Amino acid sequence: MIADAEPDHGPPDDTARTDDRLKRPRVAVTLGDPNGIGPEVVLESVCEVHRLRIAQPVVVGSAQVLRAHAAHVESGLPDMQIVASMPDRIPPKGLFVLDIAADEPFEPVFGKVAAEAGALAMRSVERAVALCLAGKVDAVVTAPVHKEAISMAGYMHPGHTEFIAGLAGCSRYAMMMIAEGLRVGLVTAHMPMRDVPHSVTREAVLAGIRVVDAALRADFGIRSPKIAVLGLNPHAGEGGVLGMEEIEVIGPAIHEAQAGGLLASGPHSADGFFGAGAWRWCDAVLAMYHDQGLAPFKTLAFDHGVNYTAGLPIVRTSPDHGTAFDIAGQGKARSGSMLSAIRLAVDIVRCRNR
Numbered sequence: 001m002i003a004d005a006e007p008d009h010g011p012p013d014d015t016a017r018t019d020d021r022l023k024r025p026r027v028a029v030t031l032g033d034p035n036g037i038g039p040e041v042v043l044e045s046v047c048e049v050h051r052l053r054i055a056q057p058v059v060v061g062s063a064q065v066l067r068a069h070a071a072h073v074e075s076g077l078p079d080m081q082i083v084a085s086m087p088d089r090i091p092p093k094g095l096f097v098l099d100i101a102a103d104e105p106f107e108p109v110f111g112k113v114a115a116e117a118g119a120l121a122m123r124s125v126e127r128a129v130a131l132c133l134a135g136k137v138d139a140v141v142t143a144p145v146h147k148e149a150i151s152m153a154g155y156m157h158p159g160h161t162e163f164i165a166g167l168a169g170c171s172r173y174a175m176m177m178i179a180e181g182l183r184v185g186l187v188t189a190h191m192p193m194r195d196v197p198h199s200v201t202r203e204a205v206l207a208g209i210r211v212v213d214a215a216l217r218a219d220f221g222i223r224s225p226k227i228a229v230l231g232l233n234p235h236a237g238e239g240g241v242l243g244m245e246e247i248e249v250i251g252p253a254i255h256e257a258q259a260g261g262l263l264a265s266g267p268h269s270a271d272g273f274f275g276a277g278a279w280r281w282c283d284a285v286l287a288m289y290h291d292q293g294l295a296p297f298k299t300l301a302f303d304h305g306v307n308y309t310a311g312l313p314i315v316r317t318s319p320d321h322g323t324a325f326d327i328a329g330q331g332k333a334r335s336g337s338m339l340s341a342i343r344l345a346v347d348i349v350r351c352r353n354r
Contacts, residue, residue, distance in 0.1 A: 024056050025138035025349040026090070027342055028098075028128035031061030032143025034108045035117045036323025037333035039069040042143055044335040045342060046095060047078060055346050056090055058137055061124045062101040068108050073331035086136045100127050110329030118149030125160065129167045132314040139315035139345035140164070143338065146323045147190075158190035161309050164316055173311035174211045176284070177294060177320060178344060179301030183220075183284040184293040185212040185310060196289045200232055200245060205253035205286075209264050212284050213257075215310035219348045225283040228273065229254050229266035232288045236269040250288075270296075294320075303334060306341045308348075315348045317341040 029046060032038025043066065046057045059066070063082045070077040079094040082102075090096045100123055106116065128140045142160050150157070157163035165173045176185040187208040188199045209227055216225035230236075231250060233243035240247055250267045257264040268278070270287065274296040279285050287293030297305060298320060305320035319337035327333060 021056065021138070022353065024054060025346050026056045026058060026136075027139045027141055027345055028058045028060050028131055028137040029141045029342065030124040030128050030143055031059065031065060031121070032124075033117050033121045033146045033149055033323045034062065034065040034106060035110055035112050035114060035149075036144060036146060036325055036328050038121075038143030038323065039065050039108075040073060040328075040331070040333045041319065041335040041338040042066075043070060043077070043095075045338040048335070048339055049342055050078075050093055055342060056092075057096065057342070058086070058090060058131075059095060059097045060100060060128045060131075061097070062106055062120060063097045063099045064101070064105055065108055065120075066095070066097065069329070072108075072110070072329045086131055098127070098131075100124055108329070111325040113146055113149050113152070113325075115149065115152035115154075118146060118151070118153035118155065121145045122150050122153065122155050122163070125163065126167065129164055129314065129316075132316075133168065138349045139317070141338070141341050141345050142316065142318045144319065144321060144323045146325070160318060161189060161307075164309060165312065168312050168314055170312050172207055172211055173309055174208055174215070176212065176215070176308045176310045177297045177301075177305055178308050178317075179297070179305040179320075179340075182279055182297065182301060183212075183216070184279075184297045185284055185286045186288075186290060186293050187286060188289050190290065193289070197232065197245065200249060200288050202249050202253045202256075205229065205250050205288075206256055208286050209253065209257045209262060211311040212286055213262050213264075216283055219310070219315075219351055220283075221351050221354070222283050224263060226263045226265070226281075227284050227286055228268055228278065228282040229264055229286045230270045230273060230288055230292060231267035234269075234271075236267045303336045304340045305337055306344045308344065315345050315352070317345045317348075 082097045131137045161175045174185045175189040216222040232245040237243045237246035246267045307318040309316045
């Protein structure tokens with residue numbers, strides 16, 4: 001789904017502002033870890049969003065960090081309007097920044113894992129989610145954080161997805177990766193591999209199918225979604241020879257979903273499923289664990305893939321890459337995935353409005 005450009009006539013009154021926001025949703029974009037590539041890809045993406053006139057971007061983070069990144073990579077910095085709280089109206093051009101760290105100067109150290117950087121990144125997420133829950137913005141797009149840095153800062157959540165779900169008071173959600181017709185959801189996400197088999201329960205698989213089905217209907221406008229469910233073991237267990245989870249856990253969850261009218265199939269062998277391109281004939285794939293779903297996804301769509309959280313009361317997307325500390329501050333980061341994340345957020349907002 002691609003967001004279409006909309007003409008920008010400038011809202012002269014409250015009614016026009018409402019209409020303009022329906023055409024160009026207001027999107028809060030966080031900067032991510034200040035020592036990574038997040039601020040760099042945000043700068044480039046927001047400028048492109050303004051050119052395309054598809055959204056009203058609100059950058060949430062540190063204005064000082066933005067200046068430092070722009071100066072280091074010798075990138076032109078648009079005119080910035082910096083505020084400490086969210087106004088009713090935002091300017092149609094330039095860089096609108098909600099500065100959450102005006103009194104706490106932070107100088108990026110590119111590539112460094114630091115508690116201060118992790119704390120700043122997560123505070124921007126908290127602020128953006130609060131704005132969205134309050135209706136001040138229509139969607140949240142998060143630049144990547146570094147899991148070790150946020151752990152050092154005292155945040156016990158393993159990543160954005162779990163943290164944002166907690167802020168939104170949501171217990172049933174799913175991490176999904178989106179790239180055009182390829183959609184991959186996860187039953188388990190950020191956890192050690194040793195914990196995966198115990199976490200792949202009948203209840204968890206059934207909940208994953210239901211969350212993905214509801215999201216495809218509400219956020220993507222698919223009336224009767226077809227969901228392909230992968231197995232846990234090699235070759236989907238080979239009839240129990242390589243494991244019983246498909247017979248005792250995953251298969252019964254699929255059958256229960258089918259009894260409830262959902263179009264779920266499987267369990268499919270993950271390697272053969274992706275190798276044969278079978279994902280093209282379904283609306284989403286439900287993988288059992290992180291790398292089972294993300295390894296093939298990133299192979300197929302790394303430069304433009306999007307991380308989307310299904311099941312939330314708010315719209316939240318993110319690029320599918322990490323902080324890329326190895327190239328931070330070098331001007332080598334590519335912003336395609338971040339731009340795709342903003343465009344997908346706009347599409348989902350419009351779909352929910354319809």
